[in-house]
Amino acid sequence: MPGGDKVRVLIVDDVADTRENVRRLLQFESDIEVVGAARTAQEGIQLTSELDPDVILMDINMPDMDGIAATETIRQRSPLSQVVILSVQGIRTTCGVRCWRAPGTSSPSRPWGTT
Numbered sequence: 194m195p196g197g198d199k200v201r202v203l204i205v206d207d208v209a210d211t212r213e214n215v216r217r218l219l220q221f222e223s224d225i226e227v228v229g230a231a232r233t234a235q236e237g238i239q240l241t242s243e244l245d246p247d248v249i250l251m252d253i254n255m256p257d258m259d260g261i262a263a264t265e266t267i268r269q270r271s272p273l274s275q276v277v278i279l280s281v282q283g284i285r286t287t288c289g290v291r292c293w294r295a296p297g298t299s300s301p302s303r304p305w306g307t308t
Contacts, residue, residue, distance in 0.1 A: 199226040203246035205237030205263070206230075206279070207255045215250060234263035241267050246274055253280040 202225055206212045212230045219225045228244045231237035234255045241249060249267060253260040264276045 199224055200248055201226055201228045201244070201246045203228060203237065203240055203244060203249045204230040205234065205249060205260070206252040207232055208252075211252070234258035234260065237263055238266050238270070241271050241274055245271065249274055249276045251276050251278045253278050
């Protein structure tokens with residue numbers, strides 16, 4: 194970021210412990226500021242409009258809407274925000290393929306559960 198600006202991050206995950214653990218991990222990075230956390234995809238979409246984050250860390254599995262559909266909505270409304278979809282599912286799963294094909298997403302799958 195130019196001029197020492199921090200990367201503004203929004204965390205979207207339905208599991209409170211995950212939101213808090215990701216926030217705790219990111220607090221050690223001097224160039225990252227967590228600007229908000231959402232517990233549903235709809236809340237993530239709303240907070241993206243309100244907070245204008247640079248990066249959204251998006252859970253793929255949420256009860257109200259999956260992270261891929263939420264990402265598509267966010268990318269239409271906030272095209273400059275980048276979305277990283279987080280999943281314990283490997284890229285070879287149906288969700289992984291949908292995520293890989295979704296425009297404007299990055300999806301680093303976690304190392305376990307992959308083949």
